[in-house]
Amino acid sequence: MILKRWICICICVCVVIIGLINVYGVEGLPNRILLDTDVDTDDFFALLYILKLNRSEFDLQAVTINTNGWSNAGHAVNHLYDVLYMMGRDDIVVGVGGEGGILEDGTILPNVGGYHPIIEQGNSTAGYCRYRQAIPVGFGGKLDIDTNFGVRKSFLPQGSRRYTPLRQPTAQQVMIDKISGGPITVFIIGSNTNFGIFLMSNPHLKRNVEHIYIMGGGVRSRNPTGCCPKNSTSSCQPGQCGDRGNIFTDYTSNPYAEFNIFGDPFAAYQVIHSGIPVTLVPLDATNTIPISSNFTRNLRRISTPMRHMQSYFMWDSFLSGVATSIMLKSNNSNGENEFAEMEYMNITVVTSNEPYGISDGSNPFFDGLKKPKFNLKRNGVHSGHVQMDLRDPFCIVKNGKGRCKDGYTAEVSGQEGLRALVAVRAKPNSDRSSPLNREYFRSFLDVINSQEHTGKFNFTTEFPHYKEVLYKPDFKGRELGKNVVFDMDMSAGDFLALFYLLKLPVEVINLKAILVTPTGWANAATIDVVYDLLHMMGRDDIPVGLGDVFALNQSDLIFPAVGDCKYSRAIPYGSGGFLDSDTLYGLARDLPRSPGAENSVEFGAPRDTDHPELRQPLALEIWESVITSLESGSKDIFIVGGHISSRKTDKGNVINIPSNEYAELKYAFALKTAPAEAYSQISTYGYILGEILGAVILAGDSLVLKTTYGVRKVQVLATGMESEDGQINIDENKGSSVKVLEHVDPLAYYDTFANQLGEEKQSAVIGSFDEQRRMWSVPRI
Numbered sequence: 001m002i003l004k005r006w007i008c009i010c011i012c013v014c015v016v017i018i019g020l021i022n023v024y025g026v027e028g029l030p031n032r033i034l035l036d037t038d039v040d041t042d043d044f045f046a047l048l049y050i051l052k053l054n055r056s057e058f059d060l061q062a063v064t065i066n067t068n069g070w071s072n073a074g075h076a077v078n079h080l081y082d083v084l085y086m087m088g089r090d091d092i093v094v095g096v097g098g099e100g101g102i103l104e105d106g107t108i109l110p111n112v113g114g115y116h117p118i119i120e121q122g123n124s125t126a127g128y129c130r131y132r133q134a135i136p137v138g139f140g141g142k143l144d145i146d147t148n149f150g151v152r153k154s155f156l157p158q159g160s161r162r163y164t165p166l167r168q169p170t171a172q173q174v175m176i177d178k179i180s181g182g183p184i185t186v187f188i189i190g191s192n193t194n195f196g197i198f199l200m201s202n203p204h205l206k207r208n209v210e211h212i213y214i215m216g217g218g219v220r221s222r223n224p225t226g227c228c229p230k231n232s233t234s235s236c237q238p239g240q241c242g243d244r245g246n247i248f249t250d251y252t253s254n255p256y257a258e259f260n261i262f263g264d265p266f267a268a269y270q271v272i273h274s275g276i277p278v279t280l281v282p283l284d285a286t287n288t289i290p291i292s293s294n295f296t297r298n299l300r301r302i303s304t305p306m307r308h309m310q311s312y313f314m315w316d317s318f319l320s321g322v323a324t325s326i327m328l329k330s331n332n333s334n335g336e337n338e339f340a341e342m343e344y345m346n347i348t349v350v351t352s353n354e355p356y357g358i359s360d361g362s363n364p365f366f367d368g369l370k371k372p373k374f375n376l377k378r379n380g381v382h383s384g385h386v387q388m389d390l391r392d393p394f395c396i397v398k399n400g401k402g403r404c405k406d407g408y409t410a411e412v413s414g415q416e417g418l419r420a421l422v423a424v425r426a427k428p429n430s431d432r433s434s435p436l437n438r439e440y441f442r443s444f445l446d447v448i449n450s451q452e453h454t455g456k457f458n459f460t461t462e463f464p465h466y467k468e469v470l471y472k473p474d475f476k477g478r479e480l481g482k483n484v485v486f487d488m489d490m491s492a493g494d495f496l497a498l499f500y501l502l503k504l505p506v507e508v509i510n511l512k513a514i515l516v517t518p519t520g521w522a523n524a525a526t527i528d529v530v531y532d533l534l535h536m537m538g539r540d541d542i543p544v545g546l547g548d549v550f551a552l553n554q555s556d557l558i559f560p561a562v563g564d565c566k567y568s569r570a571i572p573y574g575s576g577g578f579l580d581s582d583t584l585y586g587l588a589r590d591l592p593r594s595p596g597a598e599n600s601v602e603f604g605a606p607r608d609t610d611h612p613e614l615r616q617p618l619a620l621e622i623w624e625s626v627i628t629s630l631e632s633g634s635k636d637i638f639i640v641g642g643h644i645s646s647r648k649t650d651k652g653n654v655i656n657i658p659s660n661e662y663a664e665l666k667y668a669f670a671l672k673t674a675p676a677e678a679y680s681q682i683s684t685y686g687y688i689l690g691e692i693l694g695a696v697i698l699a700g701d702s703l704v705l706k707t708t709y710g711v712r713k714v715q716v717l718a719t720g721m722e723s724e725d726g727q728i729n730i731d732e733n734k735g736s737s738v739k740v741l742e743h744v745d746p747l748a749y750y751d752t753f754a755n756q757l758g759e760e761k762q763s764a765v766i767g768s769f770d771e772q773r774r775m776w777s778v779p780r781i
Contacts, residue, residue: 030059031185031327034178036171037316038069038190038260039076040145044083045448046189046316050324051087052447052454058324060089062178064171065096066190067115067573069263070135072523073097074582075146077163078589082152085159086455095174096163097574099125106373108201111170114193115573117264119364119386125574129565131263131407133390134250136561138524138549146525153528153593157462158769162589165580172198179205187323188271189215189316191263196270200374211277211327215319216260216268217409218244218283219345219422224290226251243401244408246283249562253395254387257407258283261349265407266365266382269349272409278420279326280347281319282409285340285423289314294435298445314426314440321440322423335421339440343424346417350405352384353394362386362394381416389564390556463776468595471538471765480510484698485626487547487619488530489520491581493691495533500695500753502537503762509699511539513626515619517547521571522581524549527616528594529584535594538765545622553720566722570657592766640694657722696753697744705752706745713737 033050037043050060063080067073077096084092098111101123109123116127135141147153175198178184186209188195199206225248227241240248243255247262254262261268272278290313318339325337335342352363357379359366363386365373376382385394387406395404411417427439436442460466486501488494501511514534518524527546534542548555555563571577583589697707713735717727729735766772 030055030057032178032181032183033058033060033185033187034062034064034175035060035187036064036066036190036194037080038066038071038263039079040070040190040316041148042312042314042316043189044148045444046187046320047080047083048087049317049320049444049447050187051084051089052450052452053324055453057328060092061181061184062093062095062174064174064194065094066194066263067097067113067171068117068132068193069190069260070142071145072142072525072582073113073115073573073579074163075152075523075525077168078583079146079148079152079156081161081163082156082158085161086157086458087453088456090159090161093169093174093178094161095169095171097125097168097579098170098172099574100172101125102373104369104373105371106375108197110201111172112197112201113574114171114197117191117193118196118266118270119264125572125577126570127573128569130386130388131265133562133564134247134259134262136249137563138561140561143524143549146523147528153459155458157457157459158589158593162586163579163583164586165575172201176202176205179208181208183208183210185209185211185213185323185327187213187319189260189319191260192216192267192271193264196264196267199270199274206274206276209276211279212271212274213279213281213319213323214260214268214271215281215286215316216258217280217347217349217407218246218256218258219280219347219409219411220244220424221283221287223283224287244283249556249559250390251402252558253390253392253402254404254406255401256350256405256410258409261409262407265349265351268407268409269351269382272347272349272418272420278418279323279335279342279423280409280420281322281340281423285322285425286313286315286318289318289426289438289440292437292441294437295441295445298436298441314438314444317444318423318426318440321443335423338443339427339438340423341425341427343422344419345411345422346413347409347420347422348381348412348416348418350408350410351382352386353404353406354384356380356384358384360385360394362388362392390562391558463773465779466776467780470540470595471535472541473538475506478506480506481508482699483510483512483626483630485513485515485623486511487515487517488691489517490522490526490530491520491691492585494521495529495584497691497695498530498533499537500692500756501699502534502539503756503759504699505762511542512629513622514542514544515547515622516544517619518549519547519551519568521577523578526582529588529591531594532588532591536592536764536766536768537762540594543617543622543625545617545619547619567725590768590770592769592772638694638698640690692753693744693749696749697741700749700752704745705748706743707741708743709739710742711737712740714740 035047035050037047047063050058063084065071065073065076065080067076071079073096077094080094084090084094097115098113100109100111100113102108102112102118102121103123112121113125115125116122117131120127120130137143148156171194175194179198179202186195192214195212221244223240223243223246225240225246226243228236240246240251240255243251245251245255245257245262247254247257247259250257257265272280322337322340325339326332326335329336361367363383365376366378366383372378372383385404387395387404392404395402397403429436429439429442431442434442436445456462481504484501486498488498498514501509514530516524516527516530518526524546527544530544534540534544550563551567554566555561573579580586584591697705700707712730713732714728715731715735717729718725
């Protein structure tokens, strides 16, 4: 009887405690935060600000990477791991990517990677760049973001965590795990793809999300850039001046959108209309807090990357301050905070353009489908024309502003609007005598420069005996072999081929230069891995040139820093594609760290011509330099690639563009080529081994390899038609005569490759980053 009474009392106490927790929350526990970021430079400071705050008040549980924005997944994830390692927070889980897709009937499969906006997401990670093409790819865009203007190599330490294929937690896995764990607040400082997919797939978990803070959009904003000076002449033509949005590459067709929301308007619509309380920090507020020289001068740490942000505004980092300031005050329904003035507005996100209910081939949610995806209404707000690309004719208005509004956070009335709390302007500094004119500047500097939760070290202070060393061999007195310039797109096969060439005696192959083509299987920033491999092999003397970031005729005529992805869209963004190539399947972190040209950041390179020795050379510059240095004579072009079809059954390997059945992924051809059919006999993995085969044949003994060649007259199709481009046809009348590899002995090829790799000569001079770590940790004798 007594036992039963005690059991009843315990049950009652538990019920009361649970009820109090549900009603009042858990007092004293920190606010759990999940941060979704595209790892842009200003995201770096937003993350640092959160990490430096009092951990008894704010607990950053996880970071998920938005792979549909300003950075590429492979570089972003390792960059993020390094930041967390520097701050002593290896406990924070990082999620990126995923191989799931969305079926034509709207079924969302598990682990969608978020590489594409929802409207473009198919059943793989390959796809078109409908919105992403507004982001510059090279200098001033993804190349600089992926390297953080050189800061990633020159400043950030490197910990043990790294991207590893098949083991890396996906963005959706991390979101499900952390949001299932209890009440949490979500910060979104990139496009809304990841969280939009999460909400559509896991509606039962919405109850655990207490609040969503979004940096993005522009409601009543007026762009302060691109305006003509007051005393200007009539010849001055204003650019974005007064526009709602900030897409400087596309304002002639869409002057309303902001980059984060434009990255995936439909996902942003799902998030804002989810029923979860939303606070928006749009351009209305961030336009009023431009980064000033007084602000950058007051940064004691991490000042180098800020030099590149002096024409920027406090975007994502401002959200960190506003959101955490609001969260510190309980029952703060009006969003009172130290840094921004707030106002409630009825807003929505424009996902398509009127008139609604049309079918013009621009809207995959409706076009050609008996039943719209996700059960959308046929004449609803999602059923209009969806902007297709930067220069969509539908969007262009002659002699006027563009009319497309995709991604516009519009203020509306009626049922289409959602009541959201909106930051409208940054508060001035309460100390009017301060050179810092915004209250958040003062707080940001206080937090970042405080000794609490400070970073453990940077790269050079982590190793007390670090010394920058360049390895340049002396070949004086040696008879150098065949001069070779190696042009690579940095796929895994290319790196193995380069490794093989570096293992050959210089009396056989004299590797004069490397040209990097970032229009293939890896992104431009992966050039750092090329430098690391050369450093490992003791060949810091070999110059490396960076090629154009767009295929021919794919850059935009009006704004060449952006362009189309007509051909590169065939390459997957996830596993087996860019993610694995950019990280060399996780192995790039094992390579020794080359000195590179990271000090160029100090002088503003790569654009600063006052320090050309620190600027990344272009491929054409390197090529011209090499050609000038060589004696006149015949020069062969040896290319691995192409596919010569003699029968309809001889298909190519461009699997992600079904209409093009006969092309090979490199779309390349020249005077002497090893086509796909030549190396198909080597292995079922011919598309990887092809580059290695080319390297072996280039330097090998034809008698040993038993190579045979045929001469054919061929023509490469470059008609501009997606279904034909890159195909190689035999044309006896118009074709060019080329020497084509037809046969090679597979066993001889394997033996030649393996034996050379096992050769002790030409071995690595520094084996790995771990070897460097040990060397830099003790005094050098």
